[in-house]
Each structure stands twice: as structure tokens, then as C-alpha cells.
Amino acid sequence: MRSITVSSKYINKKLEYVLKSEFPNMPISAMYKAFRKKDIRVNGIRVKEDYLVNPGYKIDIYISDSIIDGKPLKNDSEMNMGFTVVYEDSNILIVNKDQGIPVHPDSDQQYNTLIDNVKSYLELKGDYSPKNKNTFVPSLCHRLDRNTGGLVIIAKNEEALKTILDKIKNKEVKKYYQCLVQGHVEKKSETLKAYLEKDSRKSRVFVSDAKSKNSVEIITKYRVLSYETNYTKLEVELVTGRTHQIRAHMAYIGHPILGDGKYGSNQFNKSMGMKTQALWAYKLCFDFTGKSCLDYLKGKIFEVVPGFSLPKTKI
Known part of the structure; x- marks a missing residue:
């Protein structure tokens, strides 16, 4: 935690400008996360x-001194920035992203995105130096x-990025999700095929x-994990990876994701007490073939417990 008194050079200046000027080593994403968390x-008022x-x-400023000063992290628990580290080596980082955080800047949010926070995490660890123009910028693979x-x-690094992108393109990275959908899905497993069209103006797909x-x-692809009173728990495998694919595809067959206000039923979601969508990317399987710099990851499976909320009521 740090406290400062505004000096005479900051007359009628925005708070973010003052903080950036006074603490140049503090990751921008850490600052914006602090604003989001109030x-x-x-003068004692949350702003x-x-x-x-x-x-x-x-x-x-209620942020740890090590983050404010941009010091290397002793451990990743020092910085809670919307994700937890699942796996890390010199080539890749696999994180478990929280809900509500965009993976990259968009028209609605420019700061405090996943990739911003990952850069800050790596910078504080000493694994990434944005001041070095020749350094590789950590990049999302999906x-x-x-x-x-x-x-x-x-x-x-560049080689790891190219390799993972090639593996994803060649279906050598299998992505599995867990979700809760409205109603009882009749078939216990099925491969769904359809066509999807994106409408960027409406920020949705059809x-x-x-x-x-x-x-x-x-x-x-999906398979039923369990049937509850009025919803079904599914495991879903994305064979193709398109915008809003799972949400739109499940809604199209009459079983929208619980808590999804865009493709689901707001009335049903409200009756179930669901304010956030019950969809989580919970497992990655590296089914690699051929030779690459990531051969050591062949056959690896990374899995987390889904963090979505469960229905609070039953109707």
C-alpha cells in the first residue's frame, strides 16, 4: 500500500496521469485492476x-509495494490479475482466465485485459521486458x-507461437468445455453440424x-455429464472454433447456456438465479504429431475445475 500527496505540478490532472507519472514501473494493468476493484x-473516496x-x-493506493515498484514477483500469488497459472515453461504459459475479462483490448475495454495482465505478470517475473524493442511480445494463441x-x-517466443497456431489449425490441440444448458438434452452424445454467420454490427452470430x-x-461435439431438474450438464468439444460457437449452437438446438443473456432466455436465467454464463474451457489435450520445439508436451492434458456459478433456485 502506498500513499502520496499531490504536488503543485498536477493541477486539475486526471488521476491515471498522476499515477503513471509518479509510478512509471507499475504495470498499467495492475493500476486499472485496482480502479476496477475500487x-x-x-481523500478517502473511491474514484x-x-x-x-x-x-x-x-x-x-491499495496495491502491494512490489507491484507498485515493478519488482520481480517471488510467486504468482502476489498478483491476482484475473487469471491463475496452470502451466508455465520457457516457451508457453497456460492460464485459467476469470469470467468477465476480455482476452485482448476491444471497443468496450482498452485496459486490464488478459493479455495486458499476462504481460505485467511476465514483466514482474523478469521474463519480459517491454522496454527492449527486440524482445518478443507474449501473444495469445487462441x-x-x-x-x-x-x-x-x-x-x-516466436517459434512457440507458430507451433501452437499450426497445432490448433491441424486439430492437434483439443479443446473441451463444461457448461450447463437449459432443459434436458435428448441424446446423450452427438456431433452437431451447422453453418454460422457473423454480424459484427450486432456483435452476435446466427x-x-x-x-x-x-x-x-x-x-x-457434446456428451451429457448429468441431468438435473431442469438443466443438463455437458462436456463440449470444439472441433471448429468460431465466434460464440458453443453459445449459439446450443441455443440453436433449443438448449441455450444458462446465464447467457445474448443467446439464452433472460426469464429462465432470472428464475434460476444465473447472472453469469455457465460455460468454462476446462481441458486442453495436446495430441501432437510430427517434430517441433514443443515435442515434450506430446500427450499432455491440462484440466481445471470449472469456475462458473451453479443455479441458486429450481423451478
Whole structure:
């Protein structure tokens, strides 16, 4: 925790500008996470990053000193930035992303994204130096929706990035999700095929059995894990990986994801007490073939316990 008094050079300046100026080594993502958690106060009041300050104002920053000063981490528990580390070596990092965090900057959120936080994590560990123009910038190998939690692979060098992208393209990285869907799914397992068309203006996709000019084929496999009173727990394997594929495909067959306000039923979600979508990328299987710099990962399986909320009520 750190406290400072605003000096005379910061007259009517935005709080984020003052903090960036006073603490140049503090990761930007850590600062914006603190704003989101209301861990930065001015004169005892919780404020946002665009709050205007003046000389004499007292700023309290409830972030650990090591992060404020940009010191290497002793362990990753020092920095809770929207993910936990599942696996890490010199080539790749696999994290379990929290729900509600976009994987990269978009029109709705420019800071405190997963990739920002990963860069900060690696920077504080001493594994990444953004000041070095020749250093490789940690890169996402695939994406998850903002409100989908789960496993994401990040490459730490160019060769690893190319390898993982090739493996994903060649279906040598198998991605499995767990989800809760409305109603009872009749068949205990099935391979679903359809066509998906993206509407960027509406930020959603549409699924159909008929191919159109702008649609792409989608293939989604599922198997029933359990039947509950009025919903089903599924394991879903993404054969193709398209925008909102699982959410839209399950809704198309009449079984939308619980808590999904875009493709599901708001009335049903409300009756079940579901405010966030019950969808989690919980398992990755590295079914590698051929030769690559990641041969040592052949046959590896990475799995986490889904972190989505369960229904609070039954109707």
C-alpha cells in the first residue's frame, strides 16, 4: 500500500496521469485492476481513473509495494490479475482466465485485459521486458469470450507461437468445455453440424442448417455429464472454433447456456438465479504429431475445475 500527496505540478490532472507519472514501473494493468476493484482512493473516496485531482489531495493506493515498484514477483500469488497459472515453461504459459475479462483490448475495454495482465505478470517475473524493442511480445494463441472462463495458451517466443497456431489449425490441440444448458438434452452424445454467420454490427452470430454466402461450417461435439431438474450438464468439444460457437449452437438446438443473456432466455436465467454464463474451457489435450520445439508436451492434458456459478433456485 502506498500513499502520496499531490504536488503543485498536477493541477486539475486526471488521476491515471498522476499515477503513471509518479509510478512509471507499475504495470498499467495492475493500476486499472485496482480502479476496477475500487482499491484507489482520493481523500478517502473511491474514484475512477478519470477523476481530476489538485495539489494537496491525498491518494491511497491499495496495491502491494512490489507491484507498485515493478519488482520481480517471488510467486504468482502476489498478483491476482484475473487469471491463475496452470502451466508455465520457457516457451508457453497456460492460464485459467476469470469470467468477465476480455482476452485482448476491444471497443468496450482498452485496459486490464488478459493479455495486458499476462504481460505485467511476465514483466514482474523478469521474463519480459517491454522496454527492449527486440524482445518478443507474449501473444495469445487462441481466444475466449469475455464472459467465458477457462484455459488460454500464451506463447512466450516466436517459434512457440507458430507451433501452437499450426497445432490448433491441424486439430492437434483439443479443446473441451463444461457448461450447463437449459432443459434436458435428448441424446446423450452427438456431433452437431451447422453453418454460422457473423454480424459484427450486432456483435452476435446466427446459426442455420443452410449455407449462405458469408457463413462458415461449425462442428460441435457434446456428451451429457448429468441431468438435473431442469438443466443438463455437458462436456463440449470444439472441433471448429468460431465466434460464440458453443453459445449459439446450443441455443440453436433449443438448449441455450444458462446465464447467457445474448443467446439464452433472460426469464429462465432470472428464475434460476444465473447472472453469469455457465460455460468454462476446462481441458486442453495436446495430441501432437510430427517434430517441433514443443515435442515434450506430446500427450499432455491440462484440466481445471470449472469456475462458473451453479443455479441458486429450481423451478
